Amino acid sequence: MALAPLRLTVRGSGALTGALLVLVLAFYTTNVLLFLVAFFLIGLVLSSLLTFVSATRGFAAEAFQVGRVECSSLVKVGGTGLVSVRLTSELPRGFYAEVRDPHSDRLRRLEGSDRLLTWWAPEESLQLAYVVSPDLRGLLDVGPTVLIAHDTLGLAFKSVTFDDPWSIEALVQPPSVPIGHPVRLPSNVVGQTSLPARGAGSEFHALRAYEATDEFRHIAWSRSTQSQLYVREYDRESQQDLLVLIDVGRGMATGTGYENALEDAIAAAARALRTTFDEGGRGGVVLFGEDVRRFVPAGRGSDHEFETLRALTDAEVEAKPSSLATALRFLRAQLRRPTSLLLFTAPGDEPAKLTPEAAALRYAGHRLYALVPDVAAMYPELPDVSQQDAFRAIVQPGIRRARALTGALAQGGASVALFGRDGAADTVARLFTPDPRLPGGA
């Protein structure tokens, strides 16, 4: 058992030093009155420390029972979750306790408190509970909980850290589709939430009763009777597989803080996948850095939707540049059906090497839509013109590289576009219109 050591605060060490200096003054005056004053002050500090040491005997992590109670683990971005921790003291004496439950700065606290400063009577329980709302997607850390015992005068403290970390997985939530409660993502019933869209495709879907707005050519004459006409429904052509490729290499960190290219790409990808799923299409995700990190093949159903969006949630920028060529080679071997590939990337490859890879995919019958972060547009405008000019000069190599990259992919048959701050989702929205031609394509 590792006992927490006694640590003096700045105030405590100052008080002890000050009292000892008064003792030095007493030796200077050699007067009994100064000695009495010095001993009083030293006695005050030492008795405070001794009392604190005595009150917190056995202060160690093992002296407390700690548990997370009814904590949320899956929360949508913008949703709410509960975080709580209950601590029970087994120490025989009370003390002033400060409990802190640190958490990711992406978790915004709405109600309750993640800190408590109170007198903790012996053998009583303390419980922190607070409501949080994730601002961004990702696996967000909560804890470990820290307990600090303070002496009454603020001269010393002891602290322990409990092994009670928690994670809240903030799931991406496409903004275009409102999700009510009970939510659909956690459902484990396959197909429960599928919304097959029906349109003018070529693959037969079902029969239904004729309506006045239906075209005559869709009437199923052989199945109809004199009293009831039926029409054939077909799956829409747009319900082909959509595979979103997310680059998690260093290049996707372009931007400021959490407002970077990867976050924009995640938001846009989630929106595209949501639309695909809602229209009955099949969707999947590929995360790649130097190599393919995660591959969720295209599929449908609520479980698959959940897994796909969760894969997006787990994407984190890596320190090394990515290799798009590796990812495209990997996919060429994996894809069995014609697939639309929606690619968000800022790779470290030589642009010239990407042309044959993109062309090979195109030749195999796949469509490649590539969105590349516009380096100049990923940062806010600077207030001063000269500063802005200097900034553009700094990022000029990145701009040239993005142009070279889009040019190489376009040569390989891909539709390409640049996106800036909050521009990826809008670009993808235009991509998913009935006429999916990307504006600004090279």
Next chain:
Amino acid sequence: MIERPVAFAALSAPFVWVVVELVPHLPGAAAAVVVAASVGLAVGILTLLQPEAIGIPNVGVAAGLVLVAAAATAAPGALGPYGPAIFVGLLVGVPWMLVGFVARSASHVGARFVTFGLAVSWGLLLLAAAPGAIGTGGSAVASSYLSQLAATFVDQFRVFGGLLPGAAIPPLPVNQFFDPTYAFLVAVAIGGLLLVTIRPQTGARSPLPVAVRGYHAPEAERELTGSYGFSAAQQAVFRERSTGDVPLATWPPGLEPVFFGAAAAGTVLLAAFLVPLWAVPAGVAGVGVAALWLVRTTERPMPLPRPRLPPPSDETIAPPESAPSADSVVDEGTGPTADHGPVASPE
């Protein structure tokens, strides 16, 4: 919030006695008293106030007094026949400045202790130097008092330098001096020092709640303001959370050190009056024993006290393994279930 003025008054008490003892024996007593008191009070007011509250009038008064002090220090004769007396008045006013700093809210506790010790020492020097300068007729020349004070000051340094080699302590004025009234007023001043120092707080100066019994907010104030889609169990957890106790007018728990410290110091003080020679060695021994015990108890592993609580029976405390993380859900391919907590809607 009158504790700081009260503390300042208590801290000033011994130095009022110094003024009362010295000034009537000096020529130009009125001027010296005015200067001493005005310097002390002005600086005390300035230091008692927060920096943002310092106004131009206060700064002007302080600046004027500093100019007078500088002139009196540089050339006592420049201020006429009352120059030495005014200089003595300024020296008498020094402890007032020091206790003003002690009572200041922003002062560090260690600085308070040292400054208080300096003020008491200074007052002691002023009183101890007086008998040698005050004439038989009850009147003293200010300049001779200043000379006596300087000699006392330097002699004490020589004594201090001789302590380490083990030289005997000569019968100097400060060493021999003991004024019961001054000692009593120093005890009063210690009360003022405690008044501004002893307050329940953390090392970061967060005030500690001083209610012995936890005050719980009304039930309605502990409920969630929104539903958030939480389960009934989660709402109960939020409702039953602990809150910081609201400070009440009760004696804060954990202030035993104040009693212990006061009792220890009182014992030493009593011993000092009864058997003065034994008071200091006893105090040194007591401090040493306490320090040793402190060091031993902090470094030696102590056995845990036997738990008095029964095993936790609250079923709502979920061990970590029963609440799988998000990763485990994906790896096992089971998909999310209600056990993993809600995925609440934004509304």
